[in-house]
Amino acid sequence: MKRRAILAFMLDRPGVLNKIAMLIRRKMYNVDTLTVCSTNKPGVSRMTITLREDDEARVTQVIRQIEKVTEVVSAKELNRDESYWREVAIIKLETDGERLEALRKKYNFEILDRRNHELYIVQVAGTTWSIDDFLAEVGRDRIIEIARTGVTAMEN
Known part of the structure; x- marks a missing residue:
């Protein structure tokens, strides 16, 4: 399934996150990641939602539904080729210093x-795919714990 990123700007009010999450749940989507932060405009927050869906019409329908939420200023899908998608992972792992230095040259x-x-x-900071590649190269058996932020995205 194709990974999608929806960017929404909304008024910073209690319950807005829950409204949007419930709307997405009712549409039977499983959210991959959800990040929310304030913007440079007082009282406005931005939300990046990633999910997996191949059907363009279903994604368009969800965006229209999000835009109907009273507190939402705007919502749209981000084109992967015309935007930056990044996340951060903090990883506790067991490895030797020599192996870590070899990884440093690549990641x-x-x-x-x-x-x-x-x-x-x-x-580790970068694209989801580069973080996934780093984890694969380290080896799941060497990873003790992982905390990931989820994707945040911005248009070019």
């Missing part, structure tokens, strides 16, 4: 903490 990450000779906490 954008920062070492946040080193607990002993083989226990590290790193922060």
Whole structure:
């Protein structure tokens, strides 16, 4: 299924997030990620929702429904080729320093903490796919814990 990103701007009021989440649930979508933050306009927040759907008509219908929510200023789908999609992951893993240095040549990450000779906490920033590739290369058996922010996106 195709991954979609919907960007919505809404008034910063209690219950708006719940209204939108319930609307998406009623349409039987499973949200992959949901991020919300304030904007440079006082009283307005932005929400990035990612979900998987191949049917253009269903995505258009959800966007129209989101736009009907009183507190929503605007909503639209972001074209992947004309926008930036990024996320951050914090990963606690077991590996040796030599292996970590080899990974550093290929991936954008920062070492946040080193607990002993083989226990590290790193922060990886980039596309979802680059983070997934990093995790695969590290190996699931070496990963102790992962925390991911979810996708946030912005038009070019």
